[in-house]
Every structure is written in structure tokens, then in C-alpha cells.
Amino acid sequence: MSTQLTPEHFATLAQQAVEVPSWAYGNSGTRFKVFSTPGTPRDPFEKIADAAEVHRLTGLAPAVALHIPWDLVDDYAALRTHAENLGVSLGTVNSNTFQDEDYKFGALTHVDPAIRRKAIDHHLRCIDVMDATGSRDLKIWLADGSNYPGQVDMRGRQDRLQESLQEVYARLSGEQRLVLEYKFFEPAFYHTDVPDWGTSYAQVSALGERAMVCLDTGHHAPGTNIEFIVMQLLRLGKLGAFDFNSRFYADDDLIVGAADPFQLFRIIAEVVRGGGLNNPDVAFMLDQCHNIEEKIPGQIRSVLNVQEMTARALLLDRDALAAAEASGDVLGANAVFMDAFYTDVRPALAEWRESRGLPADPMAAYAASGYQQRINAERVGGAQASWGA
Ligand code: PSV
Ligand code: MN
Numbered sequence: 001m002s003t004q005l006t007p008e009h010f011a012t013l014a015q016q017a018v019e020v021p022s023w024a025y026g027n028s029g030t031r032f033k034v035f036s037t038p039g040t041p042r043d044p045f046e047k048i049a050d051a052a053e054v055h056r057l058t059g060l061a062p063a064v065a066l067h068i069p070w071d072l073v074d075d076y077a078a079l080r081t082h083a084e085n086l087g088v089s090l091g092t093v094n095s096n097t098f099q100d101e102d103y104k105f106g107a108l109t110h111v112d113p114a115i116r117r118k119a120i121d122h123h124l125r126c127i128d129v130m131d132a133t134g135s136r137d138l139k140i141w142l143a144d145g146s147n148y149p150g151q152v153d154m155r156g157r158q159d160r161l162q163e164s165l166q167e168v169y170a171r172l173s174g175e176q177r178l179v180l181e182y183k184f185f186e187p188a189f190y191h192t193d194v195p196d197w198g199t200s201y202a203q204v205s206a207l208g209e210r211a212m213v214c215l216d217t218g219h220h221a222p223g224t225n226i227e228f229i230v231m232q233l234l235r236l237g238k239l240g241a242f243d244f245n246s247r248f249y250a251d252d253d254l255i256v257g258a259a260d261p262f263q264l265f266r267i268i269a270e271v272v273r274g275g276g277l278n279n280p281d282v283a284f285m286l287d288q289c290h291n292i293e294e295k296i297p298g299q300i301r302s303v304l305n306v307q308e309m310t311a312r313a314l315l316l317d318r319d320a321l322a323a324a325e326a327s328g329d330v331l332g333a334n335a336v337f338m339d340a341f342y343t344d345v346r347p348a349l350a351e352w353r354e355s356r357g358l359p360a361d362p363m364a365a366y367a368a369s370g371y372q373q374r375i376n377a378e379r380v381g382g383a384q385a386s387w388g389a
Contacts (some may be wrong), residue, residue, distance in 0.1 A: 003343045009314045010352055015278040016310060018244075018303045019063040019091040019285040022071050025050045025296070026385030028253075028289035034386055035292065039375035042382035044071040045082055046375075050296050052086035053371055057362040059353075060303040063091035065285055066133070068126050070096065070385070076132035090133035092179075092241070092285060095126045098143035098187070106144040108164035109157035109193045116164055123168040130176060137241065137283060138172070139214055140165075141181035145188020145195075157193050162206055169207045177210045179240040179283075183219035186251055197229050201238055212240020216287055217256070217267065218247040227266040234274030234282075243287035244306060253289040255298060257305035264305065265341045268313040277310065289387065296372065300362050311345040 005013075025047040027036050041047040048064055055061040064083065073079050076090075083090050097107035097119045105111070107119035126138055144161075146152045169178050182200040185192055194200050197213055204211035213233055220226055233239035246252070246259035257264040268277075276282040284306065290298035317336050324333035350360040359365030366372070 003315060003339065005311060005315065005345060005348045005352070009311065012278060012314060013307065013311060013349075013352075014356070016060060016307060017062050017278075017284065018060050018306050019065050019283060020051050020054060020061045020299055020303070021065045021067070021094075021285065021287055022047045022051065023067050023385075023387065024286065024288050024290060024299055026070070026387065028387040029291050036384055036386075037294065039372055039379050040295070040384040040386075042379060042384055044073055044079060044385075046379065047071070047385060048079070048083050048088065048090075049086060050375070051299070052083070052088045053296055053366070053369075054299045054303065055088050057359055057365050057369075058300060058303050058307075059356065059358050060307055061088070061299070063089045065092040065094060065139075066090060066129070066135070067094040067096060068122075068129055070387075076129055080133050090135055092137040092139050092283065093126050093130050093133070093135045094139045094141070095123050097122060098141075103143070105152075106142075106157065106193070108140075108142060108168075109144045109161045111152075111156070111160075116160065120164050120167050124171050127168070127171050127176070131173075136175055137177050137179055138168070139179050139181060139241065139243075140168075141183065141214075141216075142194055143187050145185075145190070145192035147189050149190060151190070154191055154193075158199075161193055162203060165203060165207055165211075169211055172210060177212060177240060178204070178207065179212050179214040180204050181214035181216055181219070181241075181243065183216065183251065184221055197233060201233070201236065204238065204240075212281070213238050214241040214243060215239065216243035216245070216251075217263075218243075218245045218251045218253060218287075222249075226263065227270040230267055230270040230276070231274060234270070234276050237281075239274075239276060239282050241283035241285055243285055244302070245286065245288045253287065255288060255290075255293075255302050255305065256286060257302075257309055261305075261309065262341060264309045265312055268306075268309050269316055269337075269340075272310075272313050272316070273318075294372070297363055297366055300366055304362060308345055308349065311349060312340050312343055315343050315345070316340040 051064040180200045200213040244256040321336045354360045
């Protein structure tokens, strides 16, 4: 087998884009404590400046996802211009129906039509934002669910969800899409209204072609074979987006590829197998929080992890694998798979980056850039952006 990255591989890697989340640059934490860090952005403009730094050093992160209302501004055209001047664009708009008192018992599924109306209107406003920012995707994740058996009528909620989504979907125009994210638990502990890919798939399939499933890698029960879901959704033409992160226990939102690099390899190998790499239908996005580590290097590390694992997945010798699979050579097939996973692509990627005018080591380049010291000194006063603000 060849463990060398070829010019063709590099051409594929050059196309790769990973969208970064605006909220990764703000402070975040757990229910126990949100720590603050020097230099943290005070507003969406500063978040975008930090995201642009990640792109400048890696060439990998040309778009920034927004969360509404965390990234509410008066003038989205100005935010868009600001982003474009810094060499990035505004990406997915994430709605938020999980931090308002009214949504205690649900949002798009709520039994009360007035609250449902409020939640639908929030999504329509998110689409207004998309019109102004030029964003393509509306990402919906719902905290809706219940804590005790008998608390709610699960069936009625599923029907109301579909009705609400129909109204949101009908407001999309042009190339705009809706992606529905699933999560098996949290904040609801007994049932969640969109707990799994099957429910998301059923809901978006009933909407139409521009509605797709969003797969957040942290949103599955431990032990779930996530790459199987990736395979199936690609096979069905309904994998619209990834929220990449990694987890040890629950929805930890740690750096992608940190907790289980092999799982990330397996996922990306299925993406490549299913034609999902550099396919505009499949958005690669991060959904992470940097609770204790520095945020900008945390994001640089994250996009590099995706790039490194993509390079390894590209090295998978598909012909040798197919031959071993077809002949029932269990260990031979597994060896081909593992050979690609164990290949250290870092030196080759470093050289290639330099050949493209990028730093060979973006982490070191960031540390040497003085950017962090500058924002630490400049960003004094005001309220640091935080999870929920
Ligand atoms: C929910 O846990 C989630 O993954 C959704 O994508 C939210 O929008 C995001 O986290 C907020 O951090
Ligand atoms: Mn997510």
C-alpha cells in the first residue's frame, strides 16, 4: 500500500473547509462554573476577528457560524462586511429556543399555540438574518422533551413539530436549507423530541429536498457506531451537516479528534466512501466549547485535527480494501484500514502548508504572532461574550 500523500490528495485537501462556531470564541463552561479568559471577545465583531485569525493561519476555516440571539447585532450587513474584510464569510445560522422562560415545556412542539408561534417567529427572524448575512443554512436544535413518563403526549409533540417545521421551511428561499440536529438527551432526561437520526430523517424528509439532517458527533449514546449513521445518511442523500466535537461521557463539546481520534478517522473514512467530502451538500462545522484551554489555539487545533484525519482517510487503499473484503479476508481488510489510520501525515502536511504560503505549524505561528497579547491588552472593559450572551 502507499502511505504517501499524492498531488491528487493535496488537491482534495486544498478544497477542504471547516466552519467554525462563533460561540467557541466566547467564554463557556459547565453548570458549575464559566471561567473567563483574557482577550475574550465582547461582541460578534470581535468573535469574527478571532475566527479570521484561525483561517489566516490554517487556510481551513473560511466561514463562521452564528447563534441567534447570542450574535444579535443591529446591522448584519455591517457584520457581513466586517467578516468579508477579514477574509471570512458568515455561515450557518443556529436558532436558540432553549434559554427563554417560555420554552420550559418546549418550543416548536409546545402544546400552547402562543408559545409555538413565538418559537416559529424566532426561526423566521433567523431566516431574515440569513437573508442579510448571505448564510445558506438554518440549523435547528431543540431542547424540547420531558423528564417524567406520562408528563407529555409524545405523539402529539411529533405532529406539532412537523407543523411548525413546515412553516419555517416554507419561508426559506433560493439556496437556503434547514438542517435539523438530533440529540439523545439533555436538557431533557426522559424523552427528547428529536433524539436520533431516524426522527430527524423522518421530520426533514416530510419537509422536502432542502431539509437535511445535522449530525453532532457528541449527541449519541456511548458506544454508538456513528460512522454507520454517516454511511446511512449519505446513502439516503440526507446528511446536511456535521457538528464536530469529541466526548468522553456526555455532550462534552471537546476538541474534535481529541477524545477518540480513531472514531474521527472512521467517520471521515465513511464520508469519503459516501462522496461527502468537499461536497457542498455536507457542511463540516465545529460545535465546541473551550472551557479551560485558550480558545483561538483550541480552534486551530480542531481544524488541523479534521485536516489530518481527512488526509489519513484519503490514504485508505480502497482497491486493497475492496479485494480483502470481497475475499473474506477479515484481518487483511482490517490491516489495510489500520495502515491508513496509523500513518503520520503531519510532516507531509506541514511541508505542503509551507508550499502554499501558510505556516508549517499554525499552532506555533499563532503563539509567535502576538495576536493573543494584543487582544489581551486591547479588550479591556465591557462584558466578555459568554455562553448565553
Ligand atoms: C446542543 O447541545 C448543541 O449541540 C446545538 O448545536 C446548539 O445549538 C449548540 O449545542 C450550542 O452550543
Ligand atoms: Mn451541536
